[in-house]
Amino acid sequence: MTRRQFIQIIASVGIVCAAGVRWLAAKTDVPYFLGALKARTFPGRVRPLDDDEIRKEGKWQG
Amino acid sequence: MIVQCDLCPKYCMIKPGESGDCRIRVNIDGKLSAVTYGFPSAAHVDPIEKKPLNHFLPGSSIFSIATVGCNLHCLNCQNWEISQQDPVDAVAFDMAPSEVVAQAKRTECVSVAYTYTDPSVYYEYALDSCIQVREAGLRNVLVTAGYLNESPLRELCKVVDAVTIDLKAMSDRFYREICGATLAPVLNYFVVCKSLGVHVEASNLLIPTLNDKDEEIEALCRWIKENLGCETPLHFLQFFPYHRMRHLPPTPASTLTKARQIAMAVGLDYVYIGNLMDAESSTTKCPTCRTVLIRRVGHQMLENKLVEGCCPDCKKKIYGVWK
Numbered sequence: 175m176t177r178r179q180f181i182q183i184i185a186s187v188g189i190v191c192a193a194g195v196r197w198l199a200a201k202t203d204v205p206y207f208l209g210a211l212k213a214r215t216f217p218g219r220v221r222p223l224d225d226d227e228i229r230k231e232g233k234w235q236g
Numbered sequence: 237m238i239v240q241c242d243l244c245p246k247y248c249m250i251k252p253g254e255s256g257d258c259r260i261r262v263n264i265d266g267k268l269s270a271v272t273y274g275f276p277s278a279a280h281v282d283p284i285e286k287k288p289l290n291h292f293l294p295g296s297s298i299f300s301i302a303t304v305g306c307n308l309h310c311l312n313c314q315n316w317e318i319s320q321q322d323p324v325d326a327v328a329f330d331m332a333p334s335e336v337v338a339q340a341k342r343t344e345c346v347s348v349a350y351t352y353t354d355p356s357v358y359y360e361y362a363l364d365s366c367i368q369v370r371e372a373g374l375r376n377v378l379v380t381a382g383y384l385n386e387s388p389l390r391e392l393c394k395v396v397d398a399v400t401i402d403l404k405a406m407s408d409r410f411y412r413e414i415c416g417a418t419l420a421p422v423l424n425y426f427v428v429c430k431s432l433g434v435h436v437e438a439s440n441l442l443i444p445t446l447n448d449k450d451e452e453i454e455a456l457c458r459w460i461k462e463n464l465g466c467e468t469p470l471h472f473l474q475f476f477p478y479h480r481m482r483h484l485p486p487t488p489a490s491t492l493t494k495a496r497q498i499a500m501a502v503g504l505d506y507v508y509i510g511n512l513m514d515a516e517s518s519t520t521k522c523p524t525c526r527t528v529l530i531r532r533v534g535h536q537m538l539e540n541k542l543v544e545g546c547c548p549d550c551k552k553k554i555y556g557v558w559k
Contacts, residue, residue, distance in 0.1 A: 209388075210241070210261050210270035210360055217271055218304075218326035223279070229343060232280030232300055234352040235314040236287060236379045 237266035243359055244307045244383050245421045257416075258357040259322050260305035272303035273361045275328035277318055278352050281343045285535040287379050288471045288510050290520060291556030292398045292435055293347060294530055295537035298377060299340035302352035303328065303361065308381050309416040310404070312443055312481040319353040320479075333365040337372045347397070351379035359388055366395040375557075382425030383417050389428055398435035398557060400471075401426055405440075405447040406456040414446065423459070430464050435557050438464070439471040439510065442487045442495055453495045457502040466503050466523075467555035472496060474511035493517070506555070522547035522554070529554065 241248045241256045248256035250263040260272045284298045304326045306319035313319055318326075331339065340348050348369045355362040355378050366376040375397040382401040384392075401422070404410060408419040430436050438460055442448045460468050472495045475487045492509045496517055499507040509517035513534055520530035527549045531539040541548050545558040 210243075210268040210273075211264075212273040212360060213262075213264070213269045213271040216275040216326075216328055216330075217324045218275075218328060220275065220330050221327055223329050223331070223339075228279050228339065229281050231282050231286070232278060232352065234278060234280075234302070234318065236300075236349075236351040 239263045239266065239268045241268055242385065243388055244356055244385060245418065246307060246383075256307075257309075258305045258307040259320075260303065260357055270358065270360045271323050272305060272326075272328070272358050274330065274332045275303060275323075276301040276331050276361075277304050277321075277326050277328045278302045279329060279331065279339065281345060282349070283535040283537075284347070284349075284377075285532060285537065287349060287351065287377060287400050288439055288473075288508070289377065289398060289400050289437055290471070290508055290518075290530070290532070291437060291469050291506065291554070291558075292377065293375070293557060293559070294532075294540055296347065297343070297345045298347045298349045299336070299343055299345040300349040300351050301331070301336060301365075302350070302355075303358040304353060305357045306354045306381075307357050307383050307417070308354065310381075310479075311414050312441070312475060312478060312484075314476065314478045315352050316479040333361070333368045336365045337368050337374070340369065340374055341372065345374070347375035347377055349377040349379055351377075354380050354383070356380055356382075356384040359384070359392070363392055363395070366392065370395045380425075381415075381417070382422040384425060385421070386424060386428055389425060390432065393429060393432040393434050396429075396434050398437070399429050400437045400439060401429070402439045402441065403456060403460075406452055406459060407447070410447055414443075423463070426460075427463055430468075436464060437469040437471065439473055440495075441473040441475050442491055443475045443481070444484050444487055444491070446484075448487070448491050448495070450494070450498060453498050454502060457499040457504055461503050465555075466505050468504070469506040469508065469555070470499055470504055471508045471510045472499075474509070476511070489514070520554070522550060522552055524552045525550040 255262045304321040350362045378399040505523035518532040
């Protein structure tokens with residue numbers, strides 16, 4: 175192997191490694207949020223307010 | 237795209253279509269969304285003493301709301317039916333923050349409590365409601381386990397008047413094994429609230445064999461005294477077998493009484509026992525001259541002798557918000 179061929183192999187391996195690291199970084203890049211967006215719809219069931227129920231003491235602790 | 241929620245110390249990494257540990261902060265199309273915003277599953281008018289809060293507008297009614305979801309998963313949770321419920325299975329009211337104000341006024345409440353589950357996880361809804369409630373001249377109360385990061389907590393404290401924090405134990409191991417959380421952020425929550433001028437009361441649910449040793453109770457009381465001050469009210473609460481801890485008996489009255497004696501010996505001025513009908517341990521006395529100031533039975537106030545927030549006999553200023 176000539177010196178030129180050796181340098182070419184080292185350079186190729188380096189480029190492949192750099193591309194791999196960049197791909198991995200992009201894959202795991204996590205954007206940070208200071209808050210959550212307000213969802214427009216509720217995923218469960220929505221029912222009307224019950225005035226009598228609201229005026230009663232809650233059965234829950236707290 | 238994965239998103240990370242930085243609201244609480246769990247820092248959940250949430251994949252698309254999935255939720256965080258609290259069940260209600262969901263990754264929708266790569267964006268973190270609060271799916272219970274404006275949709276409380278519980279709304280009631282409670283006596284404020286039920287929170288428990290004994291030194292904040294005693295005898296008043298408080299409009300109390302909660303959405304489903306919680307970032308703790310306490311094996312003994314008394315409200316597990318809503319705190320551990322998936323929003324998909326939940327039933328809720330459509331109640332925007334402006335409607336929270338309207339309902340509180342309509343039911344003649346002078347304050348609003350974010351309670352039952354944990355306001356930490358329905359943070360955006362609680363914050364927006366607090367802002368509008370404050371603008372309407374009413375007060376805001378958080379009833380919480382205190383598992384929230386400091387930055388969002390500081391923002392929330394700007395519009396919160398009182399907080400009652402459940403200090404579950406003075407053991408990180410207890411928090412990890414029983415609650416799925418850690419102790420340090422909870423202690424920090426207390427200190428931040430107190431330092432920002434929010435009225436703070438503490439509660440501690442005594443569970444037989446798990447956190448009811450004398451040394452543990454003493455350590456908890458000492459921490460409160462040294463970090464929050466002896467004026468901080470402490471409520472010992474009776475445990476009842478619920479959820480995944482039905483094999484343990486309710487806390488004996490003798491354990492609660494002993495805990496109260498320990499707390500008073502440590503030097504805390506106001507120590508109460510909750511969930512137990514006992515006149516002595518629900519009465520507020522002046523820490524200086526021992527004059528009876530506020531008498532209660534259960535969650536009902538019977539008599540309030542305070543004059544401008546002071547003892548009528550020795551004139552000592554009593555810690556609290558009285559009007």
